Amino acid sequence: AQSVTQPDIHITVSEGASLELRCNYSYGATPYLFWYVQSPGQGLQLLLKYFSGDTLVQGIKGFEAEFKRSQSSFNLRKPSVHWSDAAEYFCAVGSMNRDDKIIFGKGTRLHILP
Amino acid sequence: DGGITQSPKYLFRKEGQNVTLSCEQNLNHDAMYWYRQDPGQGLRLIYYSQIVNDFQKGDIAEGYSVSREKKESFPLTVTSAQKNPTAFYLCATDRGFNNEQFFGPGTRLTVL
Numbered sequence: 001a002q003s004v005t006q007p008d009i010h011i012t013v014s015e016g017a018s019l020e021l022r023c024n025y026s027y028g029a030t031p032y033l034f035w036y037v038q039s040p041g042q043g044l045q046l047l048l049k050y051f052s053g054d055t056l057v058q059g060i061k062g063f064e065a066e067f068k069r070s071q072s073s074f075n076l077r078k079p080s081v082h083w084s085d086a087a088e089y090f091c092a093v094g095s096m097n098r099d100d101k102i103i104f105g106k107g108t109r110l111h112i113l114p
Numbered sequence: 115d116g117g118i119t120q121s122p123k124y125l126f127r128k129e130g131q132n133v134t135l136s137c138e139q140n141l142n143h144d145a146m147y148w149y150r151q152d153p154g155q156g157l158r159l160i161y162y163s164q165i166v167n168d169f170q171k172g173d174i175a176e177g178y179s180v181s182r183e184k185k186e187s188f189p190l191t192v193t194s195a196q197k198n199p200t201a202f203y204l205c206a207t208d209r210g211f212n213n214e215q216f217f218g219p220g221t222r223l224t225v226l
Binding site for chain 2: 009032034036041042043044045046049090092094095098100101102104105106107
């Protein structure tokens, strides 16, 4: 069965500092991987996705993520965070198999220090 | 302007009452989903529907019911059997082939 782990419940970084949010997954076949962002009281917005090909994917708002099959990871990165990046971030895993539903991690809340 | 609408944004209910949350989409997506979100628990799947007039239970279906009479609409009813209904409810859709989901803005339900 698929599973997704986001080890960090909360992360605090200073504005302008770099960011890495961790995501580990478990899935038997080639996964489809996603990162979503959620501002308080809002729905989820897709930041980026990986289906195949280049393992470094670029997303919106200056985010990128790297798929590492050997480590079963899909960590999200940003070189310099802005105060507006404060939000909750969800990693998710899916597949081309329609019988497998997308599975979301429990989320990492990002706090930004001025 | 394509998208997913959920109404109302905030909903208050007295204990023992049923309440229906609306989800409408004009993305022409086949599949629709309802999730419940509680602090620290991520998203939990309540029900989903991959085609009109068909739907399946998710992980926490007890106390909820749905219908899918039209492709565009997937309303969720929170019944009095749901013991702890206060939560944030999210509706989502996908095209049906790669699991990429699109989310509505959510409805916050509070039981008084």
